[in-house]
Amino acid sequence: MGVLEDKGRARLFYRYLSTVYDRINPFIWNEEMRAEALEMLALDADDRVLDVGCGTGFGTEGLLQYTEHVYGLDQSEGQLEKAWAKFGKTDRVDFTFGDAERLPFADDSFDAVWSSGSIEYWPNPVAALREFRRVVKPGGDVLVVGPNYPRSTVFQKLADAIMLFYDEAEADRMFRDAGFERIEHRTMGPTYKPDVAITTLARVPDDD
Numbered sequence: 314m315g316v317l318e319d320k321g322r323a324r325l326f327y328r329y330l331s332t333v334y335d336r337i338n339p340f341i342w343n344e345e346m347r348a349e350a351l352e353m354l355a356l357d358a359d360d361r362v363l364d365v366g367c368g369t370g371f372g373t374e375g376l377l378q379y380t381e382h383v384y385g386l387d388q389s390e391g392q393l394e395k396a397w398a399k400f401g402k403t404d405r406v407d408f409t410f411g412d413a414e415r416l417p418f419a420d421d422s423f424d425a426v427w428s429s430g431s432i433e434y435w436p437n438p439v440a441a442l443r444e445f446r447r448v449v450k451p452g453g454d455v456l457v458v459g460p461n462y463p464r465s466t467v468f469q470k471l472a473d474a475i476m477l478f479y480d481e482a483e484a485d486r487m488f489r490d491a492g493f494e495r496i497e498h499r500t501m502g503p504t505y506k507p508d509v510a511i512t513t514l515a516r517v518p519d520d521d
């Protein structure tokens with residue numbers, strides 16, 4: 314397990330990173346990538362959507378282009394303070410302080426869950442994906458963007474030491490273990506590194 318796949322360490326890491334996050338983020342996760350992922354999720358205007366690990370609100374801002382019913386959750390106060398400054402605490406977006414693996418929402422509360430760039434910090438991603446399945450209505454979609462596993466063995470060792478990096482086979486396994494169906498993946502990235510991220514879209518079974 315990587316050094317940042319620990320909730321306390323990830324919280325500490327983001328206490329400092331939150332001050333510069335919005336300036337660094339576009340180098341690996343930009344508006345073009347976000348637009349491509351949003352098109353995959355294809356939200357309707359009346360959909361209620363939860364953004365897990367919403368951070369300073371970059372994914373949240375994209376979700377608001379599709380629906381006004383956006384909820385955000387993050388375990389870092391530093392990150393949430395930046396998001397509150399942009400959207401208000403409960404104004405355009407309803408923000409909650411919380412943990413991806415223990416979502417403080419009732420069963421079937423949302424039409425969809427979105428999570429960009431957060432799965433790599435969760436100690437138990439399958440537990441979090443099961444929580445996504447619980448809070449999304451049957452037939453609803455979940456979209457997760459995470460870091461693609463590097464091809465070079467040197468970078469693989471470095472990546473494994475830091476956080477979760479995964480390939481399509483591993484994403485398939487995690488989503489299947491969590492009970493999802495119709496699982497599909499797309500790699501994406503900025504022009505200088507077009508496969509840096511892996512985006513997975515999966516559906517909660519209709520008979521859930």
Ligand SMILES: C[S@@+](CC[C@H](N)C(=O)[O-])C[C@H]1O[C@@H](n2cnc3c(N)ncnc32)[C@H](O)[C@@H]1O
Nearest residue numbers: 366367368371372388389412413429430431434
């Ligand atoms: C790279 S940022 C991504 C922020 C945002 N989703 C975006 O698209 O820019 C990762 C975020 O995940 C949050 N995070 C990490 N572990 C978490 C957990 N267990 N529960 C909730 N949020 C978590 C961090 O605090 C951080 O804000």
